[in-house]
Amino acid sequence: MHATVRGLVRACHPEPTLAVTAVAAGIAVSAGRPPWGVLLVAAAVLTGQLSVGWLNDYLDAARDREVGRTDKPIATGLVKKRIVGAAACCASAACVPLSFTTGLLAGGVHLVAVVSAWAYDAGVKSTRLSVLPYALSFGLLPVFVVLTSGQAPPWWLFTAGALLGSGAHFANALPDLADDARTGVHGLPHLLGPRWSSWAAVALLLGAMTCLVAGPAGAPSVAGLSLLAAACLVLTAALAPRRGSGSRALFRAIMAVALLAVVLLLITPLG
Numbered sequence: 001m002h003a004t005v006r007g008l009v010r011a012c013h014p015e016p017t018l019a020v021t022a023v024a025a026g027i028a029v030s031a032g033r034p035p036w037g038v039l040l041v042a043a044a045v046l047t048g049q050l051s052v053g054w055l056n057d058y059l060d061a062a063r064d065r066e067v068g069r070t071d072k073p074i075a076t077g078l079v080k081k082r083i084v085g086a087a088a089c090c091a092s093a094a095c096v097p098l099s100f101t102t103g104l105l106a107g108g109v110h111l112v113a114v115v116s117a118w119a120y121d122a123g124v125k126s127t128r129l130s131v132l133p134y135a136l137s138f139g140l141l142p143v144f145v146v147l148t149s150g151q152a153p154p155w156w157l158f159t160a161g162a163l164l165g166s167g168a169h170f171a172n173a174l175p176d177l178a179d180d181a182r183t184g185v186h187g188l189p190h191l192l193g194p195r196w197s198s199w200a201a202v203a204l205l206l207g208a209m210t211c212l213v214a215g216p217a218g219a220p221s222v223a224g225l226s227l228l229a230a231a232c233l234v235l236t237a238a239l240a241p242r243r244g245s246g247s248r249a250l251f252r253a254i255m256a257v258a259l260l261a262v263v264l265l266l267i268t269p270l271g
């Protein structure tokens with residue numbers, strides 16, 4: 001693959017970009033969207049995620065170069081900064097019409113989510129409010145998808161998405177806390193430190209799962225209760241003293257719980 005293309009792929013934060021796009025498409029399927037509707041949602045979310053990922057690396061280029069980050073393609077010289085900036089502009093320009101193609105209200109809601117993520121990139125990530133863009137953007141993501149189907153999103157959906165996104169912020173920051181501190185990033189996870197950030201991730205992810213189990217009308221589903229019980233078991237096992245490698249076991253457990261929460265979001269009836 002050409003170096004510039006490889007650089008652009010790395011700079012867009014490919015793993016979260018694809019994961020968020022796949023989850024949005026999955027929610028569209030469970031909201032009953034036809035194939036073309038799922039495709040439109042996926043295209044709007046993909047371009048939004050690409051714009052957020054590229055803007056992030058574009059704005060962080062100098063700092064990443066300064067501390068010699070080998071995982072950052074602008075810092076290593078794999079791709080030119082201006083090409084990543086141009087790619088961010090193209091993705092943003094495509095995201096606007098694609099979002100509005102899904103509907104005026106739905107499109108507006110998606111663009112608010114994307115602008116909130118740009119605010120994270122533009123500096124909120126280095127402040128005590130770093131969790132807020134995650135809460136707002138991920139709270140609005142499932143609301144956007146349900147709105148594309150013309151239904152009213154249930155009241156608990158924004159809360160569940162916001163809790164899940166906030167938990168993801170703390171979980172995602174855990175491995176990079178020391179590196180980030182060196183580069184002047186002092187978000188909420190850095191302020192709380194690894195121990196309290198781990199507990200914040202656990203509480204927020206379990207909160208999201210509880211919301212998804214208790215939110216829908218009627219008795220909680222067996223599948224929902226089972227996933228919640230599985231999450232509690234995974235955490236209990238990770239916290240058992242005999243596991244030894246404390247924080248690594250807890251981090252892996254938090255990632256497993258995040259995955260269970262996403263599965264629960266995908267199987268929860270949204271009507």
Ligand SMILES: CC(C)=CCC/C(C)=C/CC/C(C)=C/COP(=O)(O)OP(=O)(O)O
Pocket residue numbers: 013048049052053056057060113114116117120125133134137138141
């Ligand atoms: C629905 C929707 C639009 C959701 C997006 C929400 C959001 C705030 C995403 C930020 C993603 C991102 C580029 C993180 C990298 O952060 P970093 O700079 O802390 O990490 P890095 O240094 O490893 O790049």
